[in-house]
Amino acid sequence: MKSSIKGLGVLNRVMLLAFVGFCISCQFFQKDLKDHEYTTNWSEMALFITKNTPGNSPTYASRSLGYIGLTMYESVVHSDSTYASMAGQLDSLSSLPLPEPNQKYDWILSMNAAQAAIIKDMYQHTSDLNKAKIDSLEKALLEARSVNIQDPEITKRSVAYGRAVAHKIFEWSKTDGGHEGYLRNFDKKRVYPQKLGGWQPPLYSQSFSRSPLHPDWGKNRTFLIADHKIVAPKPIPFDSVPQSEYYQQFLAVYRQRNALTQQQKEAAVWWGDDPDETFTPPGHSYYIATLVVKKIKPSLIKSAETYARVGMGVADAFIDCWKWKYQFFTERPNTFIPKYIDKFWESFWPDPPFPAFPSGHAIQAAATATVLGNLYGNTITIVDDAHVGRKPDGLRNTEFKARTFNSLWEIADETARSRFYGGIHTPMDNDAGLQKGKEIGENINKLIWQKSLFHKGK
Known part of the structure; x- marks a missing residue:
């Protein structure tokens, strides 16, 4: 069987x-x-x-x-x-x-x-x-x-x-602030300040709701106190002048959308992990951990440690990420590009219902790669077959083919870039997510997992 x-x-x-x-x-x-x-x-x-x-x-x-x-x-x-x-x-x-x-x-x-x-x-x-x-x-x-x-x-x-x-x-x-969070996914009564470069509910959306998802999630207790204290990343300030650094971020998204290869389209769809159809992005990271465990076949305690590190890593990554998303409340390309670059432009992948900076995909994938790399080394070949068997995405003319990676960080990097290919994140969103996700993963690695290693000063 x-x-x-x-x-x-x-x-x-x-x-x-x-x-x-x-x-x-x-x-x-x-x-x-x-x-x-x-x-x-x-x-x-x-x-x-x-x-x-x-x-x-x-x-x-x-x-x-x-x-x-x-x-x-x-x-x-x-x-x-x-x-x-x-x-x-x-x-x-x-x-x-x-x-x-x-x-x-x-x-x-x-x-x-x-x-x-x-x-x-x-x-x-x-x-x-x-x-x-x-x-x-x-x-x-x-x-x-x-x-x-x-x-x-x-x-x-x-x-x-x-x-x-x-x-x-x-x-x-029950005391962390997120208990029964599924009962309050969207806050329809909250009023948000209007500002240049501020997030707007998308017209081309993957969600039925035009209200942002879990605006108070960033107030939840993190597993690690150290993760609560991580310094926030800094987004590039809004500027609509074509020569500005901010404008160039969105111009890069625009140009990439017009030059997408079939392989890049497949990456964008593979890592979409739409919660209406899949086990979500953090679930995908948990699945990557499972692939590693199946490949390495570690002991019971190390297998359990693997899931604890990855689970807490993605959990704290999303709390910090959501704190910063609603702190900066930054727009997505589907808002900026039609207004300042090309009014007929539309992203390859639909917008999720929350602000952009930093990227949630990037931050949780980086945390996962960092903890798994600490346990097993970064250089490991993984065949990700999470979505094999799904019907092809007819709208985007892509199939769900297994993807092979030769390192854990390669997985994190493609996870981040897939949102750039999809046209829903700028490079600064991904760069900040990868950096802060790595910090979260390093904090988890610094916990005392084995007493003997701790006493040796590792």
Whole structure:
């Protein structure tokens, strides 16, 4: 069965794996799964739920993946005495449940129970069918793992511990400002100041709403205090004079739109990650992490650390990015170019419903590349097949073909450039996003993940 699903797109694969959860006697779960395979099953389930839950947005998805990834790590961190909990290192997270001393735990079962609990907590508004899929996957993996556990008390204790960790993290999440953010995606009553170079609701939009998405998201608590204190980037001041630096930013977008190659069009569509159709840009980063885990096949604790770093990275990236978007409230090319360069111009990709500077795609992709590079080295070949199997984009005459990258930073760079190809971001938007995303990733890398490395002064 494993070989038969290899060629499917990620969403189809996840749907199939979720279905297998109902068929716990299937051969797929009878084999001895590797430790990292338990984590990737849950990452794929998290992405399936992210994509198939109402109120989907990149902001809320990033937050959810932050807590889901952290929960995975904390549910297994005590399996290795050299690793350190994030309790006491993250903003306002003073403590987490501890395992009972001198008692045996099966840490995969702890992780399994914790993931089921936190995904249902973060997506309480998902359908009953989706919740049943989460439950069935938990049960299938529980039974596959429990075959070789002789003492039922170990199973019971491990499951209870995982659920306790998930509960504590979820309760902490309620205080960050983003709880149930899907209920308030757009603020229709807010009045914004009019200014030269200010953002305007787009006519050519990928959203039904003409109100901006989550204008207060930047006020949310970041996972890291250091990420809250990052100095804001500085956009180029508005200037409509053709020789000005500001004008040249938009002229570059205009010229690129008129010279798009087929490969650039494919990149623009591939990285679009429209929340109405996909698991969103932060979900794509979580998927890249899954590809890395499948390729490297790390230990259970390092697999969980991977998802914690990436999850918190994209979560903090979106909080900081949204803080700066609404601080500067800058326009997109679809506003400037028709007014000052070509009144008939239209971008290749439709505008998202929020201000431009800095680029959200760029900042979260850079954070992801920075943390994954720290864990596994930047030079790694990845074949991104996230959208393989989707119908071709007939409007833009592009197909969804798997994309091959030879380094993690190459992925971040193309993610950023894809928005330039799409005509919805200027170079300054992308440059600032990549720079600040790298800072966020470096802050996460500086956390004490392994005590032994910390004591050695690394």
